[in-house]
Amino acid sequence: EVQLVESGGGLVEPGGSLRLSCSVSGFTVSSNYMSWVRQAPGKGLEWVSVVYSGGGPYYADSVKGRFTISRDNSENTLSLQMNSLRPEDTAVYYCARGPHSSSWKGFDYWGQGTLVTVSS
Amino acid sequence: EKVMTQSPATLTVSSGERATLSCRASQNVNSNLAWYQQKPGQAPRLLIYGASTRATGIPARFSGSGSGTEFTLTISSLQSEDFAVYYCQQYNDWPLTFGGGTKVEIK
Numbered sequence: 178e179v180q181l182v183e184s185g186g187g188l189v190e191p192g193g194s195l196r197l198s199c200s201v202s203g204f205t206v207s208s209n210y211m212s213w214v215r216q217a218p219g220k221g222l223e224w225v226s227v228v229y230s231g232g233g234p235y236y237a238d239s240v241k242g243r244f245t246i247s248r249d250n251s252e253n254t255l256s257l258q259m260n261s262l263r264p265e266d267t268a269v270y271y272c273a274r275g276p277h278s279s280s281w282k283g284f285d286y287w288g289q290g291t292l293v294t295v296s297s
Numbered sequence: 298e299k300v301m302t303q304s305p306a307t308l309t310v311s312s313g314e315r316a317t318l319s320c321r322a323s324q325n326v327n328s329n330l331a332w333y334q335q336k337p338g339q340a341p342r343l344l345i346y347g348a349s350t351r352a353t354g355i356p357a358r359f360s361g362s363g364s365g366t367e368f369t370l371t372i373s374s375l376q377s378e379d380f381a382v383y384y385c386q387q388y389n390d391w392p393l394t395f396g397g398g399t400k401v402e403i404k
Binding site: 212214221222223224227235236237238271275276277281282283284285287288289290 | 298329331333335340341342343346347350352353384386388391392393394395396397398
């Protein structure tokens with residue numbers, strides 16, 4: 178069974194840092210494109226970053242230079258280091274497999290999300 | 298960046314009726330277009346990829362069409378569990394981009 182479980186969310190002050198993790202079971206992160214997607218409260222979906230073998234990583238302009246995506250193949254986990262956080266980074270952060278797994282197909286598996294709140 | 302525009306923002310329909318949702322890309326995305334369904338408090342669920350291929354386990358009442366810049370998601374006969382927000386997303390180029398969503402609500 179495929180499972181993606183995010184952790185690490187919470188309340189942080191503007192300018193602060195937070196590290197999100199996504200523990201994956203049922204497939205190997207090293208063999209797939211892995212992304213972070215976020216959703217501000219009451220708003221739509223926003224792709225944040227992707228990591229994959231042979232290229233990338235890529236970032237949305239809104240987080241470039243502040244966020245760093247990485248993966249630990251031995252632990253089969255995905256991470257997102259978030260620095261210089263801003264109130265507009267407040268969102269539920271989802272990890273997701275994609276947009277490529279066996280083929281280009283968008284995001285076919287998602288975690289349940291972890292809430293990041295940036296506020297003083 | 299490719300901008301994805303969905304219309305309408307809200308679609309009010311009755312159970313059993315047909316629903317047609319539109320998604321327009323600001324530039325050509327070929328058939329690299331996916332549709333997702335999201336219910337309150339849940340993660341999105343992949344419905345359609347490659348503009349017209351149903352994902353695993355998705356009922357046949359969901360269908361997708363289009364290529365290039367114009368895309369459509371059709372739900373042939375709405376069931377109670379289909380009332381949700383639907384998003385389109387292009388994966389033709391980085392950065393990946395989503396549409397703003399269409400909320401399908403009960404009439």
